[in-house]
Amino acid sequence: MAAIRTARERAREELTREIKDEARRQLGVEGAQQLSVRAVARELGMASSALYRYFPSRDDLLTALIMDAYIALAESATSAVAQAQARAQATAGGADLGQASPGRAAAGRAAAHEAAGLGARACWRAFCGAVRDWAREHPHEYALIYGTPVPGYHAPQETIELAVRLPLALLDVVRPAAGRLEAPAGRPVPPVYSTQLASIAAQYAPELPQAALARVMVAWTQLFGMISFELFGHLAGSADPADEFFAYSVEQMADFVGLPTGA
Amino acid sequence: MAAIRTARERAREELTREIKDEARRQLGVEGAQQLSVRAVARELGMASSALYRYFPSRDDLLTALIMDAYIALAESATSAVAQAQARAQATAGGADLGQASPGRAAAGRAAAHEAAGLGARACWRAFCGAVRDWAREHPHEYALIYGTPVPGYHAPQETIELAVRLPLALLDVVRPAAGRLEAPAGRPVPPVYSTQLASIAAQYAPELPQAALARVMVAWTQLFGMISFELFGHLAGSADPADEFFAYSVEQMADFVGLPTGA
DNA sequence: ACTGAAACGAGAGCACTGCTCTTGACTGCC
DNA sequence: GGCAGTCAAGAGCAGTGCTCTCGTTTCAGT
Incomplete structure (x- = not known):
């Protein structure tokens, strides 16, 4: 369903999933307290500020x-x-x-x-x-x-x-x-x-x-x-x-x- | 017991207790995650570095x-x-x-x-x-x-x-x-x-x-x-x-x- | 009573954090 | 083709835990 979407929407969805996957990976390593927005962004090769377009805050992530x-x-x-x-x-x-x-x-x-x-x-x-x-x-x-x-x-x-x-x-x-x-x-x-x-x-x-x-x-x-x-x-x-x-x-x-x- | 102690020892004990009390107070307000060594020191009117002489790390506190x-x-x-x-x-x-x-x-x-x-x-x-x-x-x-x-x-x-x-x-x-x-x-x-x-x-x-x-x-x-x-x-x-x-x-x-x- | 050692408080500084703001580039609809 | 909306990136702010250094104070052995 909803396979007809703009490239931008698909990219956004995929990146959202990648962010969650990486965050879950870091969560599994060190726990919620150590989960860092910057570290997730770093691991994904993007600026930390860019990540805030997908999750408004760390708590939302x-x-x-x-x-x-x-x-x-x-x-x-x-x-x-x-x-x-x-x-x-x-x-x-x-x-x-x-x-x-x-x-x-x-x-x-x-x-x-x-x-x-x-x-x-x-x-x-x-x-x-x-x-x-x-x-x-x-x-x-x-x-x-x-x-x-x-x-x-x-x-x-x-x-x-x-x-x-x-x-x-x-x-x-x-x-x-x-x-x-x-x-x-x-x-x-x-x-x-x-x-x-x-x-x-x-x-x-x-x-x-x-x-x-x-x-x-x-x-x-x-x-x-x-x-x-x-x-x-x-x-x-x-x-x-x-x-x-x-x-x-x-x-x-x-x-x-x-x-x-x-x- | 042990009432004969140097002034330094008594001061240390008292300050240790005050640090724990203040930390416990902050804990009650916002939880363990928000407990900050600096905030405790600030509230006690001392430098944060001084607090490390009483508790080697935040985890020890x-x-x-x-x-x-x-x-x-x-x-x-x-x-x-x-x-x-x-x-x-x-x-x-x-x-x-x-x-x-x-x-x-x-x-x-x-x-x-x-x-x-x-x-x-x-x-x-x-x-x-x-x-x-x-x-x-x-x-x-x-x-x-x-x-x-x-x-x-x-x-x-x-x-x-x-x-x-x-x-x-x-x-x-x-x-x-x-x-x-x-x-x-x-x-x-x-x-x-x-x-x-x-x-x-x-x-x-x-x-x-x-x-x-x-x-x-x-x-x-x-x-x-x-x-x-x-x-x-x-x-x-x-x-x-x-x-x-x-x-x-x-x-x-x-x-x-x-x-x-x-x- | 004097001295050397240990303990002490304060400050600067490092590397890190969450988050904001601005800037410039890109995409997609009209 | 232009233009509004979306995007990533960088600088920057205020805060964090923690370390190191530097004078000062206190204690203990002589």
């Missing part, structure tokens, strides 16, 4: 990287879930969808709906594992979106719309199993939190009991506490090679949420 | 603030636990320790031992609440120790010795209830994680079953996932006033660990 990171992480997680979903369907016999289509995210969400929770636990594992893997492969980009926010930086609306994709993908994993959650009733939810949960449920998961949603919230925050601790070095003295700690905790949280223990 | 933050947070949590412990003992009748001694941390740890888990759940609440309160009162200092690590900064040994104080305080809360944990057996712990847990247990909590320790690890990471999400704005669309979400989740994790539901 960072914002672009943040948005890309949100997209990449959500894409990684949803495609991992889709793969797990396809595998589960294949082994379950109803293999109308070959496992050779791992790609698209939207397909994964649709498939999760259709199969009505077949292999929800496998999808849960895939989701959590994919988030952790992406975080370990792109630690600085993870830090950009889930670490300390840059000072004085207020996320624009577009950013938080991208940020919400990942929790929605997690809800997509849990929703199909909504009818078969094996969790104890639990304690009554206090009023304010109850209305907050009701608002979420109304928008995104009407069939999910409120207590289950509250448990997903706990698991959701636990996942990122765990990953952040691993990446930021807070597991040094305890669970330093964190693979088994992570896998075991993911399983514990699946139990906690009440996901059926089947394959 | 940050390290000092990090260590102070670890100490302050652990102090805050342990004293809150001690207060809760005292209250529980007072209401239980065995009021040999008046509730008017909230101060010292060591006293709190000792008291937690003696009472053999009386009101462990109240202590759990106090611990989690104190950590959250401190984080909300000192967001930038919290970000300093639990947010994105500064690039190229490798924590010196002294720092991680301070960092371990807080999880040990949490173990002090759980340990007295070790015999009365009401949690299901759970799944078998994989080998590597098992040895990691055994190493922790051997050092700090021999009487705690391994499964219980694994559950504490989950709760421990969940707590910081929750606090980081709140402070860093990731609860914006969901549980934005996070008070009830936090309190409810803390209670859920107490259930998860198996703490008795008594007062």
Whole structure:
């Protein structure tokens, strides 16, 4: 689409991408704090002032990287879930969808709906594992979106719309199993939190009991506490090679949420 | 102690403290990224070069603030636990320790031992609440120790010795209830994680079953996932006033660990 | 009490940063 | 073909972390 453009527009788009690529490269080497507009321009063989025609400020460049990171992480997680979903369907016999289509995210969400929770636990594992893997492969980009926010930086609306994709993908994993959650009733939810949960449920998961949603919230925050601790070095003295700690905790949280223990 | 010192030593100590105070003030205003050696020196009416006689580099100044933050947070949590412990003992009748001694941390740890888990759940609440309160009162200092690590900064040994104080305080809360944990057996712990847990247990909590320790690890990471999400704005669309979400989740994790539901 | 050494504060200076403004060259539409 | 809009480049500003030097002050050993 839009292949008919002026040479100037195409050049601008390409250069914008090159700037982001180079900035992402520098980000991976030294972190966000050391990302320098001048260094990016230098590496690209252009004057630093020219770069300001593409990104009005350093923060805008960072914002672009943040948005890309949100997209990449959500894409990684949803495609991992889709793969797990396809595998589960294949082994379950109803293999109308070959496992050779791992790609698209939207397909994964649709498939999760259709199969009505077949292999929800496998999808849960895939989701959590994919988030952790992406975080370990792109630690600085993870830090950009889930670490300390840059000072004085207020996320624009577009950013938080991208940020919400990942929790929605997690809800997509849990929703199909909504009818078969094996969790104890639990304690009554206090009023304010109850209305907050009701608002979420109304928008995104009407069939999910409120207590289950509250448990997903706990698991959701636990996942990122765990990953952040691993990446930021807070597991040094305890669970330093964190693979088994992570896998075991993911399983514990699946139990906690009440996901059926089947394959 | 050590009141007999030269005037130079006393001046150095005092100026060191003033530098840290001013740096902490600037940290609270704009965050670690904006902390400037020159600005600190300017505010103190001295040349920036003079400040380098007290802290060899900006990172060393940050390290000092990090260590102070670890100490302050652990102090805050342990004293809150001690207060809760005292209250529980007072209401239980065995009021040999008046509730008017909230101060010292060591006293709190000792008291937690003696009472053999009386009101462990109240202590759990106090611990989690104190950590959250401190984080909300000192967001930038919290970000300093639990947010994105500064690039190229490798924590010196002294720092991680301070960092371990807080999880040990949490173990002090759980340990007295070790015999009365009401949690299901759970799944078998994989080998590597098992040895990691055994190493922790051997050092700090021999009487705690391994499964219980694994559950504490989950709760421990969940707590910081929750606090980081709140402070860093990731609860914006969901549980934005996070008070009830936090309190409810803390209670859920107490259930998860198996703490008795008594007062 | 005197002296040499260590510590100290101040200032200049280096290399770097984000960002702005001006200048001149180029592109693409009318 | 002209002309408005876009572009890259350079100079420059105010700020940064940090180093070096230069006098001064303070402490400790004799």
